[in-house]
Amino acid sequence: MKKIFSIISLLSVLTVAFISCKKTGGDNVFSEYDIVDQGAKALIKVNYNVAFFNNPGVQVKINDVRVSGLILNRTPFPGGGFNTLGSNTGDYLPVDPGANTKVSITIPKRGTNIDSVEIYTTTVAATAGKRYSLHVTDTAARKSLFVEEDAxxxxxxxxxxxxxxxxPTVPSVDLWVGTNKVASNIAYMSISDKFVLPTSQASITTKWDVRAAGAANLTTNIIATYTSASTFNNQRVYTAYAIGYPDKTDATRKPYISFYYVR
Structure with missing residues (x-):
């Protein structure tokens, strides 16, 4: 019986490992699972960047159903990337398509998923088979930017x-990698056009800087900086984003340049 049990256990482990590692051919995503019937769903990522000083854990709900655990400021959910508090995957939430998809971010009552404090709620239109990101940030009033991604x-x-x-307090910024400006004069709550960079950049420099729009390429003009060769992984698609407040130095509210995987 012990031998039979051991064989069954081994087969079970191998089966789970096979399912966990299964990828869709050519999909080029860091996910650890496949989405069944993906074309029938819309895919959404919530990029949460509301910098409370005490940084409370919040929950994400889609159409009033909780879909996350507690997440903190600087977290793309469900999949993140680099210089974030999210995971290191290209995951998105599969949701039913429609013109009135409700996305809510709330602080729950302790130990429950019952809403205690509403942080932000909006309604978005999502189309089956398409991938979207909802960027949420704060100023005098919280705002969001809903964008369709090119995967x-x-x-x-x-x-x-x-x-x-x-x-919130920097009207327009430029993005630099090394001595090259790759995005110019991007206004608050705006997104740049797509740009393509060679992976050979990683052998030259992988230092990213955010500067106020029009500032010269000088060290003294840097608002936020980050260095990682992983931002040049071959054939990947990223969103880079600048968050925080130049006049703050605490880990929650200071400026960051971060990246998450679109694909």
Whole structure:
């Protein structure tokens, strides 16, 4: 009996491992699972960036159903990337398509999923088979930017990006990598056009800087900075985004340049 039990246990482990590692051919996503009948769903990521000083945990709800655990400021959910508090995957939430998809972010009552404090609620229109990001940030009033993502795979040897300015007190910013400006004069709550960079950039410099729009390429003009070769992984698609307040130094509210995987 012990031998039979051991064989059954081994088969079970192998089966789970196979299912967990299964990918859709050519999909090029870091997910650990497949989405069944993906074309019938819309896909949404919530990029949460509301910088309370005490940084309370919040929950995400889609059409009043909780879909997350407690997440903190600087968290793309469900999949993140680099210089975020999210995971390191290209995951999105599958949701039923429609013109009135409700997205809510709330602080729950302790130990429950019952809403205690509403942080932000909006309604978005999502189309089956398309991928979207909802960027949520704060100023005198909380705001969001809902964008449709381009998840097509770039050519080998390249990465593709867009850049979002989510800094409430910086009207417009530029994004630099090394000495190259790759996005110019991006207004608050706006997103840049797509741009493509060669992965060979990683052998030159992988230092990203956010500067006020029009500022010269000088160290003293840097608002936020980040360095990672992982932002040049071959054939990946990213969204880069700037958050925080230049006059703050605490870990929750200071400026960041962060990246998450679109694909």
């Amino acid at each position: 097509s795979i770039p050519d080998s040897g390249f990465v593709r990006m867009r850049f979002v300015n989510l800094m």
